[in-house]
Amino acid sequence: MTTTTTEATAVRKAVGTAHTRVEGLAKVTGAARYAGEIPFAELAHGWLVVSTIARGRIRSVESGPVLAMPGVLTVLHHGNAPRVDTDYVGMLGVPPDPTCAVFQHDRVPSLGWPVALVVAETSEQAREAAEALVVHYDQEPHDIDFAGGHPDAYPLDGHLPAVAEKGDLEAELTASAVVLDAEYTTPEEHHNPMEPHAATARWDGGRLEVVDSNQGATWVVGELAKLFSLDPSAVRVRSEHVGGGFGSKGVRAHQVAAVMAATVLQRPVRVVLTRRQMFSLAGYRSPTSQRVRLGADADGRLRALEHRALSLTSTVHEFIEPSAAVARVMYDADAHHTTNTVVRLDVPTPTFMRAPGEAPGSFALEAALDELAEKCGIDPIELRLRNEPEQGPVSGLPFSSRNLRACFEEGARRFGWADRDPRPGLRRDGRWLLGTGTAAASFGAGAAPSTAVLTAEADGTFTVRIAAADIGTGARTALTLVAADALEVPPERIRVRIGDSDFGPAMIAGGSMGTRSWSWAVMAAAKELRERLALGADLPPEGITVRSDTTAAIGALAQKERHSFGAQFAEVAVDVATGEVRVRRMLGVFAAGRIVNPLTARNQFVGGMIWGISMALHEEAARDRASGGHVGADLAGYHVATHADVPLVEADWVDDPDPDDPVGIKGIGEIGIVGAAAAVANAVWHATGVRHRHLPIRPDRVLQAGTGRGSVGERDAGHRR
């Protein structure tokens, strides 16, 4: 059989036109199976037991009575569990969080720490036995008190340097006509993907197979291979459908515990986290305390910019929320000082959560810019445009593209910004005070090496195999469109298979880098395949398969400041008699490279913006000082925006071409949340005349602040305990 398919002319471009998800029907009909519901013969069920103290040692685990309970197969704990190796550096360039290396010692460093796994024939038996398991502890005093100015705070590099400084800060502040000095806080926030973490582990012909819900099969294979001292080729991780991740779905206690139990019992074992366990075992966003100092000339030009951010981490692993780093991209100043610091407390380890650093950092920075605009008597958009940098404010590198101005211009036009009276507290609709606010957004557009396998099938279709993860983003559909255009065939002839580590190494769905990195690999493979097919040879029955690897191409990329940008707008209504704050409309306009699928892209932007509403008004994990644990660790106690809180949210984008970039696609998974909370908070000020510098802007805070010029913070500055 010969193929002429790639010679078809005038094939309509798939990229840039709206396509529903290729797996949409399977998902809405329930045919799509998730990690916790795929059947296995001889499946046993593990249930994690977590600590009820925040610091101390395990004195004893009273397994005896539990082993006598119906269906119980084993109880794993630090006294009998297989040993694992944690002395390695994983795919993301960091050592593993010891929280996932379960049952290795008797120390308890936080409440909710895994202390045992009870395995039984049924999930219900495992749960009943796990809840009956008595663990005795030697409790020690714990410290979970997080506050700005903590004496034990220290600077920490994460995926970005801790400190970046240029210029004489104090001198420039002194020389400034207008100075702003304000503290902002954000609370502990949790990912709460719809699908809880779940993994099934089994040994199959000498290979370890894990069916999992994760953001990167390559990533999880690498970690499990290192932990259990296995050759990576002896481990296979599959993760076909994932019900949300947001940064929380890497290697976690449940996968490791499932592998341990499958090894001990020599049968498949499934471990699923409960919603409550996710609050201590899935990572979270650290609370932050941030101080921003801005100094400007009377015309708003920044002379001094200082952003110091404090976050927390556990006593067992260093993770930093780099909130202060966002200023290194956004604004220039003669003196520019940014520092990320961390303090270690007796809490679980935080982790990446949608726009780590940018989300809380942009709240502080963009709220501070709004305050500065007020002080200078300059429109907040104009203030930002006056401070648009020509090049990376700290790096000095050129921007690959920077279309923030276009975002503001288009956004201002559509939002009706020109008609806005800048004075606060003037607009009323019945019991509601109305206000509008804006904020800028940015997020890095990185890429990481990936491999893809592309097969021209004998029947004229094409199969893409890549260890990508579709965590709800629409990545599978995006890759279908990218492959279709790269091969110049209709998308219906493309079959994309993802979520299997056997497809070869690939980037995770994270850092807004997934679709950009995977598309690159798919396009590279398609180029080679088209060249092979252009030779006109007959297709053998097994088709023709090529493999790409983008390591060299990504390494050759010129050093530039590569980011997406955006402008956020919000209108809010505030009833100062009850403290209720409701968002009436939001608009986000983004410059985010080539948009692959407008339908799912809008979904990503709007999803991020809605999360920004939640961040501004609802989300807050309350920790109880006495126990060191959460109160109300479930979706009844931890609130996110409901449909009724999201009346009208629009997202759109402007052209953002970068002719020098081989793929032209930037990440869009995270930028939607950046600046969104600041836009809401700035609108609350415009409505009420009160600066709310502490998130969430709760009714009690609004009620106590009332109206008038001023800010909230003195009486109830901190987080809920």
Place this chain on the structure above:
Amino acid sequence: MKEFGYQRALDVPGAVALLGADPEARCLGGGTNLVDLMKAGVERPGLLIDVRELPLDGIEFTEDGGLRIGATVTNSDLAAHPDVRRRYPALAQAVLAGASGQLRNMATVGGNLLQRTRCGYFTNLARPCNKRVPGSGCPAIEGEHHNHAILGASAHCVAVHPSDMAVALAAFDAVVHYETADGPGELPFAEFYLPVGDTPHQETALPAGALITGISLPPLPVAASSRYRKVRERASYAFAIGSVAAALDVRDGVVRDVRLALGAVASRPWRALAAERVLIGKPAGADAFAAAADAELAAAEALPHNGYKVTLMRNLIVAQLTELAEETAR
């Protein structure tokens, strides 16, 4: 979780017999609270008695012109009933203000009355709670209590009752009807929920083994001019941080009749009798409304983090009465 038995009751005597035979049994209505509590391990019944098929799903006029609402009427059906909407609008509004559409389709009137507090300590087995384990202590007093009680609490418990429906029922002097092995009984709403005192685990005056069969509402002309307003930090699907059910009859500028009950301020729906006493016979207006709110809230005792509720309730009472007065004046 603990294995449990399940039996469907087909008639009231059958349900009462099952309840009487097993003190640990629980009635299953919509299960919207009970099943959550079972998952959390707070409730561990050995037997669930499904009462949804009982012939208690009617809403009918009583002989005196009031309404009788069966215990298995769903929240959705109650809120949609034309006579409820016309004659007791605050009740329909209260029910609609609660939970979500899906939950309201499942939840029943009887279960709504008996739902438990959402205090985060009550549902966390790792922490003490006097309501769950009498005598173990109340960590909320020193801990997380942003949404806890400002009225009628004790040193043993500061939790609030979560029901919206019950706030409207308290305002309207509802009566709870039940059946026991010894026959039928009834409790006026004011006596249905017990004060906290040192027994926060004893929440109602229902006799052991009693099955709630329904609620009756007296004929109450003032209820036709009633409103329920609920304040919460998000627009839907959240428990109140404060709510008010109010009914007002103003003639010639003078308050002729009034009913006022407050939600999310106490261990039970809080009938604001002190405020009502202040209002009767007074000129309807900002002064009287503020004086009424102050009279009721004079007894408020705030904890370190819930003092805002006193301000909130004062504002809410005044706003609600003002709105009603403007409506009735038209």
